[in-house]
Amino acid sequence: MRQETVKSDVTVIGGGLSGICAAIAAARLGQKVALVHNRPVLGGNSSSEVRVWVCGATGHGVNRYARETGIMGELFIQNQYRNPEGNPYLWDVTLLEAVRAEPNLTLFMNTDVREVEADGELDARMIRNVTGWMMGSEREITFESQVFLDCTGDGLVGFLAGAAYRIGREARHEFGEDWAPEVADDITLGSTLLFYTKDTGKPVRFVAPSFAKDITTTSIPIKRVIRSGDSGCHYWWIEWGGELDTVHENERIRDELWSVIYGIWDYIKNSGQFEAENMTLEWVGSIPGKREYRRFLGDTILTQNDVISQRPFEDRIAFGGWSIDLHPPQGMYATESGSKHLHADGIYHIPFGSLYSRNVSNLLFAGRNVSASHVAFGTTRVMATCAVMGEAAGVGAALSVIKGVTPRELREQHLTELQQTMLRTDASIIGLQNVDPADLARKGTVTASSTMTGIWLDEPSEACPLTSDIGWLFPAEGGFEGLTLLASASESTSLTIELWDTGRPENYVPANFKQVLTIQVEAGEKQWLNVPADSSLFGMESCNVFVIVRANEAASLYTSAVPVTGVLAFERGVKPIVSSDLEDHQPDQPVIEWSMKRLVRKPFCFAVSTSAYAPEKVIDGYARPYGGPHTWVSRPLAEGREEWVEVALEEPADVKEIHLTFNDDVNEDLINLHHHETPFLIIPEVVKSYDVQAWANGEWITVASDNENRTRKKVHTLDKSVRTDRIRAVVKETNGGKRAEVVEIRIYE
Numbered sequence: 069m070r071q072e073t074v075k076s077d078v079t080v081i082g083g084g085l086s087g088i089c090a091a092i093a094a095a096r097l098g099q100k101v102a103l104v105h106n107r108p109v110l111g112g113n114s115s116s117e118v119r120v121w122v123c124g125a126t127g128h129g130v131n132r133y134a135r136e137t138g139i140m141g142e143l144f145i146q147n148q149y150r151n152p153e154g155n156p157y158l159w160d161v162t163l164l165e166a167v168r169a170e171p172n173l174t175l176f177m178n179t180d181v182r183e184v185e186a187d188g189e190l191d192a193r194m195i196r197n198v199t200g201w202m203m204g205s206e207r208e209i210t211f212e213s214q215v216f217l218d219c220t221g222d223g224l225v226g227f228l229a230g231a232a233y234r235i236g237r238e239a240r241h242e243f244g245e246d247w248a249p250e251v252a253d254d255i256t257l258g259s260t261l262l263f264y265t266k267d268t269g270k271p272v273r274f275v276a277p278s279f280a281k282d283i284t285t286t287s288i289p290i291k292r293v294i295r296s297g298d299s300g301c302h303y304w305w306i307e308w309g310g311e312l313d314t315v316h317e318n319e320r321i322r323d324e325l326w327s328v329i330y331g332i333w334d335y336i337k338n339s340g341q342f343e344a345e346n347m348t349l350e351w352v353g354s355i356p357g358k359r360e361y362r363r364f365l366g367d368t369i370l371t372q373n374d375v376i377s378q379r380p381f382e383d384r385i386a387f388g389g390w391s392i393d394l395h396p397p398q399g400m401y402a403t404e405s406g407s408k409h410l411h412a413d414g415i416y417h418i419p420f421g422s423l424y425s426r427n428v429s430n431l432l433f434a435g436r437n438v439s440a441s442h443v444a445f446g447t448t449r450v451m452a453t454c455a456v457m458g459e460a461a462g463v464g465a466a467l468s469v470i471k472g473v474t475p476r477e478l479r480e481q482h483l484t485e486l487q488q489t490m491l492r493t494d495a496s497i498i499g500l501q502n503v504d505p506a507d508l509a510r511k512g513t514v515t516a517s518s519t520m521t522g523i524w525l526d527e528p529s530e531a532c533p534l535t536s537d538i539g540w541l542f543p544a545e546g547g548f549e550g551l552t553l554l555a556s557a558s559e560s561t562s563l564t565i566e567l568w569d570t571g572r573p574e575n576y577v578p579a580n581f582k583q584v585l586t587i588q589v590e591a592g593e594k595q596w597l598n599v600p601a602d603s604s605l606f607g608m609e610s611c612n613v614f615v616i617v618r619a620n621e622a623a624s625l626y627t628s629a630v631p632v633t634g635v636l637a638f639e640r641g642v643k644p645i646v647s648s649d650l651e652d653h654q655p656d657q658p659v660i661e662w663s664m665k666r667l668v669r670k671p672f673c674f675a676v677s678t679s680a681y682a683p684e685k686v687i688d689g690y691a692r693p694y695g696g697p698h699t700w701v702s703r704p705l706a707e708g709r710e711e712w713v714e715v716a717l718e719e720p721a722d723v724k725e726i727h728l729t730f731n732d733d734v735n736e737d738l739i740n741l742h743h744h745e746t747p748f749l750i751i752p753e754v755v756k757s758y759d760v761q762a763w764a765n766g767e768w769i770t771v772a773s774d775n776e777n778r779t780r781k782k783v784h785t786l787d788k789s790v791r792t793d794r795i796r797a798v799v800k801e802t803n804g805g806k807r808a809e810v811v812e813i814r815i816y817e
C-alpha cells in the first residue's frame with residue numbers, strides 16, 4: 069500500500085456532470101485541479117454504469133431557447149457530432165476526453181473519498197484535506213487544497229466536514245411552497261435501476277431468476293407503461309426507496325429494484341402479451357441511480373416560489389428550466405402518477421448563494437446537493453442544470469483561490485467579476501449583459517456587408533389545417549406595422565388573429581394581449597393576407613411578438629421548408645405523448661399549452677420587416693436570445709460573395725485576442741443518449757469556414773481562420789498582437805444555414 073499527498077489549488081470530489089464541469093471550469097482559469105471520482109468511468113448518473121438521459125433547461129423540448137452553453141453546451145455539441153445515436157459508452161468517452169484535454173486538471177478515478185480533516189467552530193469550519201482510497205491500486209491519497217467542491221451527489225464530504233444540510237421535505241409553511249407537504253418529513257425521491265434490451269433476430273428464451281417479483285401482484289402493469297423494445301430511461305419509473313434512507317439502505321433498494329426488473333422482463337417475455345420472442349436483456353444496471361439525499365445549506369435556499377416566479381437573483385450565475393418534477397414516495401408501487409410537473413413560464417435563475425456552505429468557509433457544492441428546498445430540488449436536479457451549477461461553482465472556486473477570499477466574500481466583493489468571467493467563457497446568465505471593461509469591441513462601431521432586414525418565409529412545404537389554435541413568435545424591432553401571412557381557404561371565411569407580447573424577455577409564451585384582428589379570406593389556395601398592426605402598441609425597441617391564429621375549419625396555413633433564426637412556431641393544446649399515469653403536466657401551464665415539439669425548425673410562412681438582425685447585435689452584450697435573437701444575420705450567402713461583419717474600434721489598439729460566438733441554435737434540444745435523435749451532426753447555422761481579419765498598413769490581413777468549425781464559441785489568441793483599429797469576421801461557409809450569422813464579437817489587447 070502507498071500513501072501519497074496531492075497538493076492542488078482546488079479539489080473536486082465526484083465526477084458526475086457537476087464535478088466534471090466544476091473541475092474543467094477551475095482548470096481553465098489557470099488553477100491546478102484534482103478531480104477525485106470513485107468510479108471507473110466519469111459521468112455519475114449519466115455514465116454507462118447508470119444511463120440516465122442528460123436533461124436540462126429545454127425540458128425535452130418544452131422550454132424555448134433554453135439549451136445550455138458553456139462546458140455543458142460543448143459536451144452536448146461534441147456528443148451530437150460523434151454519437152448522435154446515443155451510445156452510452158461513447159458518451160463516457162466524450163466526458164473522459166473533455167477532462168483529459170485540460171492540462172491543469174488531474175483525474176483520480178476509482179478513488180473513494182472517505183475521510184475529511186476539518187477544523188474550526190461549527191459556524192466557521194474549514195477543510196484542510198480529504199483522503200481517498202484508490203481501488204485496485206492500493207493507494208491512499210490525501211488531497212490538500214485551498215478550496216474543496218463536494219460534487220458527490222450524496223454530500224459525504226460536506227457531511228464529514230460538518231457542513232449544515234437537510235434530508236427530506238420541508239413543511240409547506242416554511243417557504244410558503246404549495247407543492248410541499250403540510251408537515252415536514254424525511255421522505256426523498258427514490259432510486260432507480262435501468263435496463264437495455266435488444267432484438268437478437270432469433271427466438272430467445274428467458275427463465276426468470278428465483279428473486280424476480282411477480283409484478284401482476286402489484287399495480288405496475290396497470291399504472292405504469294411497459295413496452296417491449298423500450299430501454300434505459302423509458303423505465304425511469306422503476307423507482308423505490310423514497311421512504312427509506314437512500315444511502316444507508318442502498319443495498320436493500322438495489323435488491324428490490326432488481327427483483328422488479330427481472331419481474332418486468334419475465335412479464336414481457338412470458339406473459340404472452342407482448343411481441344418479444346426475439347428480445348433479450350442486453351444490460352441491467354447494478355448501481356442504483358440515486359435521485360436525492362443531502363441538500364446543503366448555503367446563504368440562499370432556492371425555493372418553489374423563486375423558480376416559478378423566475379426570481380432574477382442579483383447573484384444569479386446559472387439557469388434551469390426543467391419542471392419541478394416530484395414523484396410519489398412509494399415510487400413504482402404508487403397508484404398515483406409516477407411524476408407530477410410544475411412549469412415556470414420560461415427558464416429560472418440560480419443564485420451563487422446556493423452553491424457554497426453557510427458554515428464551512430472553503431466548501432462549494434454543485435449538483436443534486438445544492439442549497440434548495442426539496443420542491444426546488446425537483447427541478448435543479450437534472451444533469452445539465454447540475455452541470456451549469458458545476459461550472460459556476462468551479463469559476464467561483466478558482467476566483468476564490470486567485471483572490472484569496474472565501475466564496476461568501478467573493479459573492480459580497482467580486483460578484484460582477486464572477487458573473488463577467490462566466491459570460492466571457494460562454495456560460496449563460498440569462499439577461500445579464502457583457503460589461504467587461506477589457507472588451508474593446510463594446511465601444512466600437514459595427515458595419516456589415518449586408519443585413520437581413522425582415523423575415524420572408526415564402527417557401528411553403530406542408531399545409532397546416534387550422535384544426536386548433538396555432539401561434540408563432542418573431543422578433544419585432546424598429547416599429548412593427550403588420551405582417552403578411554400565407555393561407556388557403558376552402559370557402560369564404562374570416563380569420564381571427566391576436567397579437568400578444570411575451571412579458572419578460574426570457575419568456576416565449578403569450579403574456580399581454582395587444583390587439584385582435586379579423587381578416588377576411590376568400591376561397592382559394594395560397595393567398596398572402598395583410599395583417600396590419602397598431603405600431604404604437606409595440607414601440608421601437610426589441611421585443612418578441614406572439615401571433616395567435618384561432619382555429620378555423622375552413623382555413624390552412626403553411627409551414628416553411630426553411631427555418632429562420634428568431635422565429636418559433638407553436639400549436640395549442642397538443643395531446644401529450646406520454647400517459648398522465650406516468651407524467652402529470654397540468655395542460656393549462658403556458659409552456660405546455662403552447663407546444664413547439666412538432667414544429668421545431670418548421671415556422672409558418674409569413675413575412676415582416678424588422679431590424680432585429682442588425683450588425684450592432686454582435687456587440688450588444690447578449691450572447692443568446694433574450695427578447696430577440698441578438699444576432700447579426702446577413703442576406704443569403706451566394707457563390708463567390710463573402711459576407712462580413714466589422715467592428716471599428718474607438719482608437720487603434722494592440723489586439724491579441726478575438727472571441728467569436730456563432731449561432732448554435734439554443735432552441736434545438738440535444739440529448740446524450742437515445743431519447744430522441746437530432747437530424748444533423750452539426751447545428752446548421754454554425755459558421756463552418758471564416759477568416760478573422762485586421763486592418764493594418766492599409767489592407768486587410770488575415771490573423772486567424774478556421775475552415776472546419778462546428779462549435780459556437782471560438783477564441784483566437786494571436787501569436788503576436790496586431791496594431792489595428794478594425795477587426796472583421798469574414799464568413800465563407802456555414803454548416804448548412806443559408807445566411808451568415810454571428811452572435812458576439814469580443815476584442816482584447
Ligand SMILES: Cc1cc2nc3c(=O)[nH]c(=O)nc-3n(C[C@H](O)[C@H](O)[C@H](O)COP(=O)(O)OP(=O)(O)OC[C@H]3O[C@@H](n4cnc5c(N)ncnc54)[C@H](O)[C@@H]3O)c2cc1C
Nearest residue numbers: 082084086106112113123181220221260357435436450451
Ligand atoms: C433513475 C433516475 C432518473 C433520472 N432522470 C433524469 C433525467 O432523465 N435527466 C436528468 O438530467 N436527470 C435525471 N435524474 C437526476 C440526475 O441524474 C441527478 O440529479 C444528477 O445525476 C446529479 O448529478 P451530480 O453530479 O450531483 O451527482 P451524480 O450524477 O450522482 O454524480 C456524483 C458522482 O460522485 C461519485 N461519488 C460519490 N461519492 C464519492 C466519494 N466519496 N468519493 C469520490 N466520488 C464519489 C459518485 O460515484 C457519482 O458518480 C435522474 C436520476 C435518477 C436516479
